[in-house]
Amino acid sequence: MASSQLAKIMHGKIWRFFGGIKPSELKNTTQTPIEELPLPALITLPLERHLGAGGEILVKAGDRVKAGQVLTIPGGKRNVPLHASTSGTIIAINQQILPHPSGFTGRCITIKPDGLDEAVDPAPISDWQDKSPQELLERIRFFGIEGLGGAQFQTAAKLSSAIADGRSCNIFIVNGAECEPVATCDDRLMQEKAADILQGVDIIKHILKPKAVIIAIEDNKPAAIKAMQQAAADRAIVRVIPTLYPSGAARNLIKIVTGIEIPYKAHTSDCGIVVDNVETVYAVKQAIIDGIPLIKRVITVAGSSLKRQGNALVRLGTSVRFVLNHYHLNPERRQRIILGGPLMGFTLPSIDVPITKSATCVFAPTAAEVPPEPEAMNCIRCGRCARVCPSRLVPYQMYAYSKAGDHQHAAACGIADCTECGCCAFVCPSRIRLTAQFRKEKAIQYLLKENATRNERARARMLEHQKREEEAARLREEKKRAALARIQAQKAAKGAPTSAGDSATALPTAQDLAARRAAAVAAAQARRAKLQGLSTSATSETATTEHMPTQAERAAAVLAQDRADRKAAPPAASPALPYGLRRAGVPKQAHIIDAPWPEPQPAERLLSKVENPPTHEIEVKPATYHSIFAPAPEKTEAPKLPHNLSKTRKQP
Amino acid sequence: MQISVQSAKQNLGIEAAPHLHAKLSTNKIMALVLIALLPGVAVTLYYFGCGLIWQFLLLTVVGFICEMLCALLRARPLKRAACDLSVYVTALLLALTLPPLMPWYWTVSAMAFAILIVKQAFGGLGMNIFNPAMAGFIFLIISAPGAFFTTYIAPAPAAIQVATLERSAKVIFTAEEPAVLVQDIKALQDDPDALSGATFLESVKTARKAQTVNAIAAPDFASTNYQAYAALGIAYAAGGLLLIACRVILFQMPLAFLATIAAGGALWHYLSPNASISCAEHLLFGGTMLAAFFIITDPVTNAGTSKGRVCFSILCALLILLIRVEGSYSDSVAFAVLLSNAAAPLIDVLTRRRPFGIGYKEGGLQ
């Protein structure tokens, strides 16, 4: 890096990113201390990010678990183990509703807490300064630490990719911007746990060895800034940045703090910059210095429909309903419960969903606070959306293409760069649901791309098949030709004798036949001998003469071998889980620690960008136009009724 | 009674993110534009008489009927079409640009053309390529140039007392000869015979052919002959500043537009005083101020991004100068606006944005 750039950064220069908005902040919980919620009646832990291909669940229904106990061993490199967040009995491992805007279901482990809240013994690493980064990273991954700012990207993978292949990390940014309105959890955490966060920063500094550590905080959090400045002293730079949504998005924050724009194709850690949320850093500290896995997180609970508002330390897996009850929800008609902030979050179709690591905020606004959306009007091309888009896109153009079903043009407009930040829909005077359309369009693009690759593969297979067919046809043709030639040659050869005696050639004599049969038998025997020789040549020459072992005998031999093997090597200390963690159920060998360290695959990024891609084919209809002098075509298809209400009887 | 299963199950409100919205809505924008035009309306009433009121009412009614008709033809909800304020903005802009004593049938046909052909045939609000008000104006100036010159009022202070509602109505609706009223108003000026043509720009046009533009006495904007133009300029600028303060329009657009006209006009005047009028005349005559704040800032027919809009303003300003100095129509603003409208898609393509992260070097800060 240009050292002048680093000098500028250290000097405190602040860059601007393009666009951005200043929504009303609604942060009225900055003064309420974080309180720990009591134990909920049920804990539901989704498995989706903790299993992956080849992962396994270590518990079964009926098992007793303690808080902090490992419940799964993940298969994929990008997943982390799941930890029980309180002690109790596992009552089910089944499909439950996930916190998702469409109310999708997924596999979850449900724990009935016993109220004792016993925890496994903490396993602090007191001498972490002497440990290698690899060991610390393993601990961070094994203790389930993922980005708590909302993206839920695995922290250890992020950190390790910044130092993999001899790369060096230049700047480590602690993200305390918290630009989302309503959310104050990071703010409160910085006010209350500044020293702990700085310890976490020290650990990450030890891992990454960056040239600079910058804690970026928006200037609407004076208390947090003061606390962090006091705690940081000269260990890190506290950079006060102007309040502008979305300055907390990683790429925008990097632009503000370092002046570098990292395209959406590249990883931020590939270019020597690592951004982590303050709460993640705090979790890292807890994992290493306190030895406690990530089983609780801070969320902001706000909104005028609640009697009380505040910041809550909740166990992961607590249901939203429990949280809302604790804050005395007084719902209005068609109450909206927004998980995540009011700009990036989504309304929940059901409140019986668990709080996960990605939830930052539960917002229950009244209609007065957040008015219901009016009907959208036509786009008047006012250009406001284009003026605020931090990705420098032209949303109204993209929207028009997307609405018209012109997916190529929408892609050419750069829909892949859209972060779904919601700035464009925020400012749109016509109240067009731009961001929602982009979310849908991205899913369609994803599907189209999938279809394209699948088609490509099918075509390749088809070509191969055709080639094979042609080859076979050619061979057949050749054989046929050869056979014809042979027959003709025979005919030509027999041309002379035929004139001598027809009967002799037409009916072979008995002698002739016997000779031929004898020859065939001899040939067959020779073939068999050759085959047997092949299969047993490894053992001995005489194998052909010995009788072949029967099926039963062979099975018995295998079993005996197995027994002998096991006697020779006693089962290698079956609960091989590190850190003295107890494993429930069948002991199985865990490969988690020996696995080579993961390297994030850029190719996979697209997959992770579209959350819950639609599973069925989306019908992509071309736009239809009709003359202005003809009324719009009547909708012929009857509105779909649910199964139990469908009109089965047809009118005669 | 049929119970919808969906609604029985669903008692939580579902909406797409983001849930917060900025205060400004499309109808508020339109209402603000109407309010910002009020000073201009007041000045026009005072100096040009009450014809404006009749014109505006006429245009509004016709516009409303046309909108309803189109909504019916296109099977769109009537209520939404009725709530749309943009047609009133078009009506007011057209009323401010047409001569106040235009016969009613011309006014009606101009509005019908503007709404039916220029706006709705392209898809209605937000889809039109050309500015409807300007297109309606040009429709009239090409099809009825005579009516323009007979009904044009040379402004004079307190014209509102002469051209009262009844007298204007008589001229507009009952085909009474407008010349009498026009002369009556002209009599209010200090020097009624200063100009040979109907308007200042018309006289300049005829003078230009003889290369005697500098022989025309420079207008004194304090005199009653030209007071109206200065007052109008100030009124439009005040309204424009209101729009800028409310963030309805970008301040860069009028700024670039006026700066280009001022600089270009001054330069041209300096180089060939026989062909071009001076800078102040360029700015105050021919609706330049109205265009700067209300017409070129029309979002629909503009280029998309801020950069594109500034380019659009500069292009429009240059076209105005060119048409004024070299063209054969004195109403250069309308033509220039339509030509720039046609160029807007091209400007959009030329000012395409660089994508996020361009110029990023592999490895970044390594």
Ligand code: SF4
């Ligand atoms: S903000 Fe809304 S109305 Fe304005 S250009 Fe964008 S989409 Fe169109």
Ligand code: SF4
């Ligand atoms: S949602 Fe997408 S298009 Fe809209 S402002 Fe954000 S990044 Fe730009």
